[in-house]
Amino acid sequence: MNGETPDPLEFEHALLDAAGAAALVERLHDLDAFWIARHARLPFHTLGATNYYDLTANPARPYARLAARYNPLLLAQFGALYASVAATLAARLDAAVAYLAETEPDTALPGFHIFGAHAEFAARAEHDVLHGDWFRQRDGDAFPGNPIHVDTAHLALGLDARARLAGEATPLATLSFTLPLALPEAGAGMRLWGFGHEAAPVGDGAHQQARLRHAPTREHAYRSGALFVHSGTRYHQARGFPVVPGQYRITLQGHGVWLGGAWRLFW
Numbered sequence: 081m082n083g084e085t086p087d088p089l090e091f092e093h094a095l096l097d098a099a100g101a102a103a104l105v106e107r108l109h110d111l112d113a114f115w116i117a118r119h120a121r122l123p124f125h126t127l128g129a130t131n132y133y134d135l136t137a138n139p140a141r142p143y144a145r146l147a148a149r150y151n152p153l154l155l156a157q158f159g160a161l162y163a164s165v166a167a168t169l170a171a172r173l174d175a176a177v178a179y180l181a182e183t184e185p186d187t188a189l190p191g192f193h194i195f196g197a198h199a200e201f202a203a204r205a206e207h208d209v210l211h212g213d214w215f216r217q218r219d220g221d222a223f224p225g226n227p228i229h230v231d232t233a234h235l236a237l238g239l240d241a242r243a244r245l246a247g248e249a250t251p252l253a254t255l256s257f258t259l260p261l262a263l264p265e266a267g268a269g270m271r272l273w274g275f276g277h278e279a280a281p282v283g284d285g286a287h288q289q290a291r292l293r294h295a296p297t298r299e300h301a302y303r304s305g306a307l308f309v310h311s312g313t314r315y316h317q318a319r320g321f322p323v324v325p326g327q328y329r330i331t332l333q334g335h336g337v338w339l340g341g342a343w344r345l346f347w
Contacts (some may be wrong), residue, residue, distance in 0.1 A: 081220055089173075089309060090309065091172060093306065093307045093309070095107060095259060101304045103245060103259045105306040111127060114150075120126050120222055122221075123197070126191055128146075128188055128190070131143060131347065134188075135236050143188065144220040145343075147185070148170065165190070165257070166277060169336070172309070173235075173255075178345070179345050180339075180346040189345075190345055190346070192333070195322055197264075200223045201223075230277055230312065231256045233252055233335040239339060255310070255336040257334050258270070258332070260308075262304065262328045262330040264322040264328070269299050269300050269320055270299075273292065273316065275314060275315065335347060
C-alpha cells in the first residue's frame, strides 16, 4: 500500500477463554476502590501507574510513587496473568521477556484501562486529535479527544538516552500490546496507519494532520482474551468506547523495549 511495509511485530494470540477474561473483569471490579480516576468528569480510570498521565506533561511527576504503590497490588492480584503474557510473548517473539520493574522498581508494570459508559465517548470526527493536542486538553473538564499517535513511552522514561550512554544501539526496538477483557457490545479495536513519524513528523502539525486524514487505514477488531501486539511505531488510534450504560471497555495495556538482550515490559 503506497510502498508501506507490514508491521513485522504485529500479531494476535488467543490468551484467555471467555470464562478467564470474565473472572479477571470481576476481580477488577472488586478492586474499584483502587482505580485511579483519569478524568474530572468522565468514567475513565486506570489500575496502575502510566507514563502518559503520571510522567509526560505532569509537573508533579507521580509516576515512580504510583508505580511503587501499585506494582505490588498488581502482582498480588494478577501475577498469573503477568506470567502468562510474558511466556506468550517469549514464545511468539523467540526472545527473552522480562518486566522492567524487576530490575527498576520505580517503573510501572503494565496496567489496566477501564472505561465506563458515557454518551461523550461516541465516535466523532472532531474527536480525532494529535497527541500533542490531547496532552494539552487531557486534564480539562471536556472530553480531550481520541489521540492518533505513535507510542513513545520508552522516550518518556528516558530509556533511549540511557541505552545510548551505555553504548547500546539506538533507537531501541519497541512493542506495544493490548489484552481486551471486556468490550462494548458494538465492538472495539484499533485503527492502524501504515506509517509513522518518518512520513508525518510531529513538528509539522498541519502536514501531519493532512497526511493522517487522507491516508488509508485499517481497523483491527479486538476479541476478548486475545492479545494484540504491534511495534507501536506506526500511527494508531483506539476505537470503540462504551456509550450504553452498564457496558465497559477494559484492557490490559503495556509497552516493551529491547534492552540488555531482552524485551522489557512496562507502562
